Amino acid sequence: MDRKNAMSLEFDSKSENESFARIVVAAFAAQLNPTIEEIADIKTAVSEAVTNSIIHGYDGREGKIVLTCAIEGSKITVSVMDKGRGIEDIKQAMEPLYTTKPEMERSGMGFAFMEAFMDNLEVISAPEEGTTVTMTKTIDEIKLFS
Amino acid sequence: MDRKNAMSLEFDSKSENESFARIVVAAFAAQLNPTIEEIADIKTAVSEAVTNSIIHGYDGREGKIVLTCAIEGSKITVSVMDKGRGIEDIKQAMEPLYTTKPEMERSGMGFAFMEAFMDNLEVISAPEEGTTVTMTKTIDEIKLFS
Amino acid sequence: TGEIKRFLRDDGIIKVSRSLKEIAVKVKITREILNNRLNREPTIEELSIEMEVATEDIVMALESNTEVESLYKTIYQ
Ligand SMILES: Nc1ncnc2c1ncn2[C@@H]1O[C@H](COP(=O)(O)OP(=O)(O)O)[C@@H](O)[C@H]1O
Ligand SMILES: Nc1ncnc2c1ncn2[C@@H]1O[C@H](COP(=O)(O)OP(=O)(O)O)[C@@H](O)[C@H]1O
Ligand SMILES: [Mg+2]
Numbered sequence A, B: 001m002d003r004k005n006a007m008s009l010e011f012d013s014k015s016e017n018e019s020f021a022r023i024v025v026a027a028f029a030a031q032l033n034p035t036i037e038e039i040a041d042i043k044t045a046v047s048e049a050v051t052n053s054i055i056h057g058y059d060g061r062e063g064k065i066v067l068t069c070a071i072e073g074s075k076i077t078v079s080v081m082d083k084g085r086g087i088e089d090i091k092q093a094m095e096p097l098y099t100t101k102p103e104m105e106r107s108g109m110g111f112a113f114m115e116a117f118m119d120n121l122e123v124i125s126a127p128e129e130g131t132t133v134t135m136t137k138t139i140d141e142i143k144l145f146s
Numbered sequence C: 001t002g003e004i005k006r007f008l009r010d011d012g013i014i015k016v017s018r019s020l021k022e023i024a025v026k027v028k029i030t031r032e033i034l035n036n037r038l039n040r041e042p043t044i045e046e047l048s049i050e051m052e053v054a055t056e057d058i059v060m061a062l063e064s065n066t067e068v069e070s071l072y073k074t075i076y077q
């Protein structure tokens, strides 16, 4: 397949947009004819990234989040960007169970989930500048021929 | 309700993105708790606008389409923008049955559908600059109290 | 990786959604039931509560339904 497609979505940092962002990614990924499980994986990873931008990046304040998706062949690249507070020590932040908001549910497992559900995860961040999380996943094509 | 929310989506002028744009708008509008019929109305109007940008605006060539949605109270405003060939005579283009591509299905009824399914329709266009179609619809709230 | 996923699913944190076609059929039926009960069109939230399916899955199912229907039309008209 030499399919190519791209989209970019900007939305307000509001908790009701977490579900919205999930559907947008699922609807875009649908072109790759994924299984329900593959869609669930991508949606989970996107939820974690968007929630992080809302609760850590902007800490409940107003701000814009940019979600981009690109399809190349059978690979989808999803990135979530905020211009929020940023992360000081990325390596530490990505450690399972590490969290700066221990009062929340599922604490400290967001990055671990993104890594588990996607093939690749990259985090770029700088304090007071913001954070960009980029994830890729290749959708299994064998099912097309089986 | 004093709800407020906004999004902006940019995507490639490709026919497979028509269905994608429909889902995005439906997912965003879902916050207003519409009926399935109201969702179907909005999706039909968006389909017509996006199809116009793809087949008339860019005439099958590559280009970017920008879809924006804004919610204010119980009103949703949807706009579809392209930087394609534009429209010379907007009044004439909006007349039912008028089409410059008579070989296509449902010819000349796109703008008529947008007007029928939404509360308000505004078209801004200039030759060689592009076209922006803005539509609004208020989602019935009476149902919430019955 | 496989293990963490399995753990989450077994735990019910991640529910694997039903097929969209299945939801689409259920929407059709539930819409009629609620229409009769309420004497008006149900809202998407009312459908979601009645069906115990997330509104986002209903939104996706509605689109898959139109695709099925339009495909049906092209083939059989
Ligand atoms: N977008 C972001 N902006 C600022 N800080 C972030 C962002 N995403 C993650 N972090 C930091 O990384 C930590 C770990 O994130 P995560 O693994 O998702 O766990 P949790 O969200 O449960 O704290 C967070 O507690 C936070 O300090
Ligand atoms: N985005 C656009 N860019 C350029 N021309 C457009 C655009 N949208 C509509 N038009 C013009 O307006 C006409 C009427 O549009 P419409 O009512 O949707 O009917 P149809 O698409 O069937 O031709 C089109 O035939 C075309 O000439
Ligand atoms: Mg997190």
Ligand SMILES: [Mg+2]
Pocket: B048, B051, B052, B108, B109, B110, B111
């Ligand atoms: Mg048209």
